[in-house]
Amino acid sequence: MNPHALPDLDAFWMPFTANRQFKAQPRLLVAAEGMHYTSHDGRQILDGVAGLWCVNAGHGRRPIVEAVQRQIAELDYAPTFNMGHPLPFEFARRLVEHTPGDLNHVFFTNSGSESVDTALKIALAYHRARGEGQRTRFIGRERGYHGVGFGGISVGGIASNRKYFGNLLSGIDHLPHTLLPENRFSRGLPEHGLQLADELERIVALHDASNIAAVIVEPVAGSAGVILPPKGYLQRLRQLCDKHGILLIFDEVITGFGRLGAPFAAQYFDVQPDMITSAKGLTNGCVPMGAVFVREHIHDAFMHGPEGLIELFHGYTYSGHPLACAAGLAALDIYQEEGLFTRAASLASPWEEALHALKSLPHVVDIRNLGLIGAVELAPKPGAAVTRAFEVFQRCYERGVLVRVTGDTLAFSPPLIIESGHIDQLFTTLRDVLQEMA
Numbered sequence: 001m002n003p004h005a006l007p008d009l010d011a012f013w014m015p016f017t018a019n020r021q022f023k024a025q026p027r028l029l030v031a032a033e034g035m036h037y038t039s040h041d042g043r044q045i046l047d048g049v050a051g052l053w054c055v056n057a058g059h060g061r062r063p064i065v066e067a068v069q070r071q072i073a074e075l076d077y078a079p080t081f082n083m084g085h086p087l088p089f090e091f092a093r094r095l096v097e098h099t100p101g102d103l104n105h106v107f108f109t110n111s112g113s114e115s116v117d118t119a120l121k122i123a124l125a126y127h128r129a130r131g132e133g134q135r136t137r138f139i140g141r142e143r144g145y146h147g148v149g150f151g152g153i154s155v156g157g158i159a160s161n162r163k164y165f166g167n168l169l170s171g172i173d174h175l176p177h178t179l180l181p182e183n184r185f186s187r188g189l190p191e192h193g194l195q196l197a198d199e200l201e202r203i204v205a206l207h208d209a210s211n212i213a214a215v216i217v218e219p220v221a222g223s224a225g226v227i228l229p230p231k232g233y234l235q236r237l238r239q240l241c242d243k244h245g246i247l248l249i250f251d252e253v254i255t256g257f258g259r260l261g262a263p264f265a266a267q268y269f270d271v272q273p274d275m276i277t278s279a280k281g282l283t284n285g286c287v288p289m290g291a292v293f294v295r296e297h298i299h300d301a302f303m304h305g306p307e308g309l310i311e312l313f314h315g316y317t318y319s320g321h322p323l324a325c326a327a328g329l330a331a332l333d334i335y336q337e338e339g340l341f342t343r344a345a346s347l348a349s350p351w352e353e354a355l356h357a358l359k360s361l362p363h364v365v366d367i368r369n370l371g372l373i374g375a376v377e378l379a380p381k382p383g384a385a386v387t388r389a390f391e392v393f394q395r396c397y398e399r400g401v402l403v404r405v406t407g408d409t410l411a412f413s414p415p416l417i418i419e420s421g422h423i424d425q426l427f428t429t430l431r432d433v434l435q436e437m438a
């Protein structure tokens with residue numbers, strides 16, 4: 001491919017980016033195929049992060065491309081407010097074949113952030129529909145990431161995503177995060193920290209369970225640098241939520257669609273949440289779309305009252321958009337045909353080995369992994385937190401490997417089609433860069 005001329009970079013205000021730094025040293029991607037991007041200067045870049053944890057089946061998959069092309073020619077847009085078109089019905093039906101237990105109903109959104117806000121609103125309206133409208137409080141977790149809507153940043157626990165934006169939603173408490181020093185260099189799920197789930201009892205004692213609507217957690221937290229649940233932790237949260245009539249929402253925006261070697265983390269951990277929020281891998285990242293999966297009894301609580309009345313005053317112009325559904329259905333076919341919902345399970349062990357072989361490299365203070373997720377945490381440069389990992393990220397990119405940096409942690413979440421040669425390249429590049437920076 002011919003190298004591309006750089007466009008004028010001024011007008012686009014880039015999200016979650018150091019804009020001035022980027023525009024001085026731009027990194028533009030112009031094409032993608034399989035495990036690789038092509039950079040604007042014509043280099044092949046191994047995708048170690050599935051775009052942004054979303055391109056689970058790899059890039060440029062023809063069946064998805066063709067499905068979207070066909071769809072836009074046939075039906076470009078149709079509303080789903082008091083109207084319908086066949087695709088979201090078909091897509092929802094297909095999706096719930098893969099959700100755990102009775103998560104049989106699907107509310108479509110356009111992003112993970114919207115899925116989170118939707119789930120929180122459903123939780124409030126559900127309790128109200130059952131005559132427990134005083135259950136309005138939410139419990140999130142420190143270092144949690146639930147997108148950037150006001151609901152999401154309120155239950156989220158990353159200070160920089162919250163501190164600029166005023167008072168947020170009221171009535172929120174946070175569980176402690178589960179990143180403990182005694183768990184450093186754990187392989188897979190950490191041993192210590194189960195008791196942190198019991199902090200829920202403290203919060204319940206403070207407010208009384210009768211005021212609490214839902215707990216929302218990521219089964220594996222991604223954006224704050226890959227934080228794993230201690231063994232038994234999610235099971236314990238489930239027990240406590242059951243005891244107190246509190247809904248449990250799993251935010252599976254990154255863990256959904258095969259990341260851990262099961263369709264959803266809920267199946268991997270064998271814990272049944274009341275709702276799952278999703279996005280990203282739902283359409284293989286090709287067309288923006290999110291989905292909230294809702295258990296039967298929650299959905300049914302709304303289906304009372306006069307039949308001519310709207311049951312839930314919520315929705316988006318693009319809920320169930322034809323192009324997104326077409327992309328999602330084609331992605332689901334690929335996931336099924338290629339066994340991608342379970343492939344991470346067979347790669348988890350070589351992935352873990354390759355990752356933990358980096359343990360003795362300079363600046364490495366922790367390594368974490370589960371399924372096809374990995375993280376290498378670096379010691380911060382004295383007086384210059386986050387700069388070391390960012391430099392690693394830049395150097396890896398120069399050497400043809402895309403990794404993700406969050407704080408002082410490097411995170412890895414490759415497309416689920418990754419082969420062992422790619423795993424070697426990913427971690428050899430990282431090794432070389434870390435040694436070079438010693």
Ligand SMILES: Cc1ncc(COP(=O)(O)O)c(C=O)c1O
Nearest residue numbers: 111112113145146147251253254
């Ligand atoms: C767990 C989780 N929830 C929500 C979101 C927000 O998704 P989006 O960026 O599509 O709004 C993300 C994005 O990374 C996420 O990781």
